[in-house]
Amino acid sequence: MFVHERxxxxxxxxxxxxxxxxxxxASEPGRASPxxxxxxxxxxxFTHLSFAETADLVAExxxxxxxxxxxxxxxTHIAPExxxxxxxxxxxxxxxxxxxxxxxTTGVVRVDAAGEKLLRTVAAVGCRRVRLGxxxxxxxxxxGQLLAECRGPFGEIAALCRELGLMAGYQNHSGRDFFGAPVxxxxxxxxxxxxxxLGACFDIGHATVEGGMAWPLHARLMANRLxxxxxxxxxxxxxxxxxxxxxxxxxxxxxxxxxxxWLRGTGFAGPISQHHEYPGLGAGTEMVAHFKRDLAVLREWxxx
Numbered sequence: 187m188f189v190h191e192r193x194x195x196x197x198x199x200x201x202x203x204x205x206x207x208x209x210x211x212a213s214e215p216g217r218a219s220p221x222x223x224x225x226x227x228x229x230x231x232f233t234h235l236s237f238a239e240t241a242d243l244v245a246e247x248x249x250x251x252x253x254x255x256x257x258x259x260x261x262t263h264i265a266p267e268x269x270x271x272x273x274x275x276x277x278x279x280x281x282x283x284x285x286x287x288x289x290x291t292t293g294v295v296r297v298d299a300a301g302e303k304l305l306r307t308v309a310a311v312g313c314r315r316v317r318l319g320x321x322x323x324x325x326x327x328x329x330g331q332l333l334a335e336c337r338g339p340f341g342e343i344a345a346l347c348r349e350l351g352l353m354a355g356y357q358n359h360s361g362r363d364f365f366g367a368p369v370x371x372x373x374x375x376x377x378x379x380x381x382x383x384l385g386a387c388f389d390i391g392h393a394t395v396e397g398g399m400a401w402p403l404h405a406r407l408m409a410n411r412l413x414x415x416x417x418x419x420x421x422x423x424x425x426x427x428x429x430x431x432x433x434x435x436x437x438x439x440x441x442x443x444x445x446x447x448w449l450r451g452t453g454f455a456g457p458i459s460q461h462h463e464y465p466g467l468g469a470g471t472e473m474v475a476h477f478k479r480d481l482a483v484l485r486e487w488x489x490x
Contacts, residue, residue, distance in 0.1 A: 413456060
């Protein structure tokens with residue numbers, strides 16, 4: 187049901203007050219907590235669902251909440267320009283089922299007018315974590331130039347997050363032109379920024395694609411900068427063009443479950459988001475069955 191303007195404003199004020207009461211420091215990277223990590227579902231595979239249907243699916247699967255895509259392009263759940271109206275509606279439906287909006291995935295890579303408005307909206311609905319957009323290395327420039335160019339914008343994002351009580355995270359994504367794929371480049375840019383406000387959404391799947399057996403080193407590099415952890419699995423597949431990474435259900439690929447033993451040792455208390463990129467996911471009950479199976483595997487790995 188559509189939230190009328192007055193109701194929406196009241197709702198925003200209520201959740202903002204609740205968010206302020208829950209201090210960010212309780213979820214700082216590397217901070218031990220007696221509470222278990224929240225396990226989320228990334229909404230990318232079911233962006234076609236209404237907010238009520240999304241909340242029903244999350245409850246049925248058994249996730250604690252969602253990482254919601256609010257970014258430009260087709261793979262989004264909420265268009266950024268609709269966030270002020272639609273994010274409160276999603277939060278309301280999730281709360282009816284005792285679930286939460288834990289991460290908002292954005293396309294933000296700098297504090298321009300649109301980016302600032304979106305981050306302020308995220309803070310207003312009580313969500314404390316955002317994923318930033320992607321940066322790519324231009325083919326006609328030396329890689330070091332991009333590192334120099336993004337230090338200033340990342341610092342400005344961290345400053346805004348400090349003001350709003352947010353934590354922004356950049357995801358390491360595999361690929362020959364993605365900034366953050368080697369992980370060291372991301373660390374080089376953010377190492378002097380307060381990790382309470384800007385860090386990494388560490389993706390163990392992509393880290394394994396790029397780093398192979400070196401993932402423990404990359405994980406340690408980001409240990410005190412973890413905003414969230416992203417989980418998916420893959421297997422190497424030989425094609426006519428050579429080896430390629432093919433996403434697959436959790437536990438059927440090469441991602442090392444030892445990562446989660448290491449993660450427990452860090453005291454990381456933030457959310458863990460399941461990503462589902464593999465073919466054959468299906469829809470409806472078939473899709474839900476895949477989600478439940480992957481969640482069961484993840485819980486087993488987290489338990490040791």
